[in-house]
Amino acid sequence: MNEVLSAEKAVSGFELRRYMRTTSNGKIRTGAVSRSGLAVKLTLAVLAGLTVAGFLTFDYKDIVLSEAVGATLKNIGTVFLSPRLKYDTFQGILHELLITFCLGILATIFGAIIAFFASLLCAKNIANPGIAAVVRSIVAFIRAVPTILWVLIFAVSAGLGSVAAVAGLTFHSAGYLIKVYSESIEEMDYGTIEALKACGAGFWPIVFQAIVPSSLRYMLAWTFMRFEINFTNAIAMGAAAGAGGIGYNLFMAGSFYFDMREMGFITYVVFIAVILLEAIATQIKAKVK
Amino acid sequence: MALLEVKNLSKTYDNVTTALQDISLSVEEGEFVSVIGPSGAGKSTLLRSINRLVDASQGTILFDGQDITRVKGKELRRVRTKTGMIFQHYNLVNRLSVIENVLHGRLGYKSALSGSVGYYTEGEKEQAFVILSKLGLTEQAYKRCDELSGGQKQRVGIARALMQEPRLILCDEPIASLDPGSSKVIMDYLREINKTMKITCLVNLHQVEVAVRYSERIIGITGGTVVYDGPAGELSERMIHSIYQSAEGGLITDVRERQ
Amino acid sequence: MTEGTKASKSLSVFSRRKRVYTVTILCVLALFFFASAVTRYDPSAGLAALPRAFLWIVSNLVPDEKALTRLPNILKKLTETALLSVAVTVTAAVFAFFFSLMGSKTTRPSEPAAKAVRITAAFFRNVPDVVWAILLMFSFGQNILTGFFALFFTTFGMLTRAFIETVDEVSADCVEALHATGATYMQTVFQGIVPSSVSEILTWVLFMIETNIRSSTLIGILTGTGIGYLFDLYYKRLDYASASLVVLSIVVLVIVLETITGKIRKVIL
Numbered sequence: 010m011n012e013v014l015s016a017e018k019a020v021s022g023f024e025l026r027r028y029m030r031t032t033s034n035g036k037i038r039t040g041a042v043s044r045s046g047l048a049v050k051l052t053l054a055v056l057a058g059l060t061v062a063g064f065l066t067f068d069y070k071d072i073v074l075s076e077a078v079g080a081t082l083k084n085i086g087t088v089f090l091s092p093r094l095k096y097d098t099f100q101g102i103l104h105e106l107l108i109t110f111c112l113g114i115l116a117t118i119f120g121a122i123i124a125f126f127a128s129l130l131c132a133k134n135i136a137n138p139g140i141a142a143v144v145r146s147i148v149a150f151i152r153a154v155p156t157i158l159w160v161l162i163f164a165v166s167a168g169l170g171s172v173a174a175v176a177g178l179t180f181h182s183a184g185y186l187i188k189v190y191s192e193s194i195e196e197m198d199y200g201t202i203e204a205l206k207a208c209g210a211g212f213w214p215i216v217f218q219a220i221v222p223s224s225l226r227y228m229l230a231w232t233f234m235r236f237e238i239n240f241t242n243a244i245a246m247g248a249a250a251g252a253g254g255i256g257y258n259l260f261m262a263g264s265f266y267f268d269m270r271e272m273g274f275i276t277y278v279v280f281i282a283v284i285l286l287e288a289i290a291t292q293i294k295a296k297v298k
Numbered sequence: 299m300a301l302l303e304v305k306n307l308s309k310t311y312d313n314v315t316t317a318l319q320d321i322s323l324s325v326e327e328g329e330f331v332s333v334i335g336p337s338g339a340g341k342s343t344l345l346r347s348i349n350r351l352v353d354a355s356q357g358t359i360l361f362d363g364q365d366i367t368r369v370k371g372k373e374l375r376r377v378r379t380k381t382g383m384i385f386q387h388y389n390l391v392n393r394l395s396v397i398e399n400v401l402h403g404r405l406g407y408k409s410a411l412s413g414s415v416g417y418y419t420e421g422e423k424e425q426a427f428v429i430l431s432k433l434g435l436t437e438q439a440y441k442r443c444d445e446l447s448g449g450q451k452q453r454v455g456i457a458r459a460l461m462q463e464p465r466l467i468l469c470d471e472p473i474a475s476l477d478p479g480s481s482k483v484i485m486d487y488l489r490e491i492n493k494t495m496k497i498t499c500l501v502n503l504h505q506v507e508v509a510v511r512y513s514e515r516i517i518g519i520t521g522g523t524v525v526y527d528g529p530a531g532e533l534s535e536r537m538i539h540s541i542y543q544s545a546e547g548g549l550i551t552d553v554r555e556r557q
Numbered sequence: 558m559t560e561g562t563k564a565s566k567s568l569s570v571f572s573r574r575k576r577v578y579t580v581t582i583l584c585v586l587a588l589f590f591f592a593s594a595v596t597r598y599d600p601s602a603g604l605a606a607l608p609r610a611f612l613w614i615v616s617n618l619v620p621d622e623k624a625l626t627r628l629p630n631i632l633k634k635l636t637e638t639a640l641l642s643v644a645v646t647v648t649a650a651v652f653a654f655f656f657s658l659m660g661s662k663t664t665r666p667s668e669p670a671a672k673a674v675r676i677t678a679a680f681f682r683n684v685p686d687v688v689w690a691i692l693l694m695f696s697f698g699q700n701i702l703t704g705f706f707a708l709f710f711t712t713f714g715m716l717t718r719a720f721i722e723t724v725d726e727v728s729a730d731c732v733e734a735l736h737a738t739g740a741t742y743m744q745t746v747f748q749g750i751v752p753s754s755v756s757e758i759l760t761w762v763l764f765m766i767e768t769n770i771r772s773s774t775l776i777g778i779l780t781g782t783g784i785g786y787l788f789d790l791y792y793k794r795l796d797y798a799s800a801s802l803v804v805l806s807i808v809v810l811v812i813v814l815e816t817i818t819g820k821i822r823k824v825i826l
Binding site for chain 3: 065
């Protein structure tokens with residue numbers, strides 16, 4: 010018969026106590042003791058604490074929540090249930106949508122080009138560690154500044170328009186894409202690069218014969234996903250900075266004409282566009298995986 | 299009276315695929331029965347309809363004389379506490395400790411609240427340790443399950459089932475993901491549990507030789523119907539081939555015999 | 558295969574790659590010119606603006622002494638924005654978790670309920686937060702709750718989808734096993750799904766907190782609250798020194814948060 014089983018059966022209840030861990034009041038513990046478990050609990054506790062602290066310290070002014078919520082629900086109803094256009098024409102709205110779309114495209118193209126070269130400078134497996142560290146910290150800085158602030162900063166010297174919008178959107182896209190591009194380059198098998206180096210290939214042949222072919226698929230997928238984000242950001246830039254496109258119409262309808270029904274119509278146009286982009290992005294994601 | 303009685307059980311998925319067709323069988327208290335048959339024959343569905351993880355389309359299931367085919371809610375939970383289940387992929391909560399996973403066997407006995415927050419009595423915890431010691435896992439009690447080997451995980455699965463104080467244990471391919479060494483350990487434990495604790499075992503198996511060596515009785519299923527139900531010793535070579543619907547020499551076991 | 562066909566085959570691989578590159582570059586160029594025409598974007602002006610912008614940044618976007626006197630106020634608003642992001646994300650995560658249970662394949666009460674949850678999540682995710690912000694301005698005015706709800710709706714939509722995927726991934730096995738022991742639905746959730754998915758969920762929450770700090774700056778500009786409002790105020794007064802201090806403080810906050818998040822992720826995953 011099974012030897013382990015019979016040997017273990019000899020262990021008495023008293024012997025078993027040796028293996029039990031107890032709490033301070035003598036109860037038997039059940040939880041695993043692990044660093045990750047502790048980190049999870051600690052993080053949860055800190056987040057809960059900060060949430061409570063937030064709700065307690067916020068300056069709510071004299072708002073009557075029930076009234077405001079009731080009014081909001083009524084407004085949501087107006088916006089989503091009775092959309093129509095008064096100040097803009099449908100064609101005009103579609104044109105502005107196209108502008109927003111194109112702002113997103115320009116920012117994505119510029120961002121991708123900058124990110125491609127910059128990622129060669131900071132991918133761990135091909136770059137000089139010193140240069141990589143510098144590029145990485147610059148990128149971290151660029152990414153930390155919200156897009157809207159970049160747009161407003163560029164607007165001062167370039168004027169409020171497509172130049173400022175594209176520059177602002179590009180900065181943030183580049184910061185994001187450099188990170189993901191260099192990660193996809195780093196996933197590459199170092200052996201391939203080494204083999205080409207051994208053949209005496211220079212830097213650029215290695216880039217275009219080894220790195221680009223093997224990471225192109227991922228780069229394209231990430232770029233498309235970034236375009237999705239750039240499109241939504243372009244709407245926000247139009248609304249918050251007046252940088253043109255459909256976001257600006259949205260802002261005018263809501264905050265200038267106070268016309269919720271017009272806002273509803275524009276929202277639906279935006280909504281459909283975003284849903285379409287999301288559907289395409291999901292397809293691309295599935296293909297790359 | 300038989301502990302488990304299945305009468306004319308049928309199951310079709312989405313009104314199209316037939317998994318079980320008019321299956322009848324009965325299992326006596328204390329028996330060790332293996333169910334063999336090709337993949338997709340309905341072995342898993344049969345086991346899962348016994349503890350009602352799958353609802354049968356037709357037929358009745360009697361457990362300890364009680365018709366459980368349509369029981370719901372509290373009564374269903376009570377029936378499930380009396381049937382333990384062991385899975386091919388162990389189905390443990392990997393992020394929890396071994397002892398917590400074993401204690402999950404008590405959930406069916408507890409109130410919704412105390413079970414949800416993981417409150418167990420000292421008696422239950424001690425019992426869990428006794429069961430772990432029987433399975434040689436005391437050293438692992440406070441490890442997280444994802445740190446264990448496959449064989450150890452399956453022993454935790456057995457411990458969880460024993461914690462339920464079941465009368466019947468359903469084993470769905472318990473050794474299909476294990477190496478030969480661990481497989482033997484697990485099968486030995488199952489036989490030991492069956493012999494010493496008098497717990498009835500109904501085991502789905504892929505390996506015919508294992509089924510013949512460990513069980514008293516074998517049930518062969520093909521295409522959702524029972525084609526053999528008899529003592530393990532009387533299972534003929536010919537019968538095996540008809541269960542697996544293969545020609546002479548078409549099974550991996552035939553290779554060994556020819557050598 | 559003879560040597561000759563091998564060689565011609567590898568040659569065709571090269572020429573095909575060349576063709577792919579050429580077609581890609583042409584497509585990108587076409588897109589570029591089309592987009593430039595539509596947006597009246599002048600590439601040369603764009604290029605020329607860059608050095609000017611940088612010159613302006615280094616000469617104007619530098620905190621001076623007057624700006625430093627505003628630091629306490631900036632830090633106060635920064636804290637408010639950070640707390641807002643945490644509070645929004647945590648609240649939205651709690652709601653999103655319960656909704657994701659209704660939407661996940663293994664734990665949904667019924668298929669229509671799951672579908673309803675998925676559609677609701679898609680709705681909240683895809684209506685941009687600026688729309689919510691403008692809409693909420695009507696009834697909440699210049700109030701922190703405007704930002705709170707605007708961020709809440711989008712965060713809720715994003716997290717619900719993410720959590721549904723997580724619950725689907727982790728729960729298939731352990732849910733069945735816990736059901737088999739006779740556990741109730743709630744016991745299965747708290748003893749099986751919560752412990753299996755808490756690390757992934759936490760990672761998502763941390764990521765969303767970071768995103769929401771950036772978004773709340775934007776929404777602050779729109780709704781006149783938090784750190785975004787402060788930046789807008791200094792910016793419109795042409796007090797660029799103070800505005801730059803706001804930018805720097807946001808940068809420090811985001812980078813500190815990114816570092817902490819990275820460390821936590823390493824330990825818990």
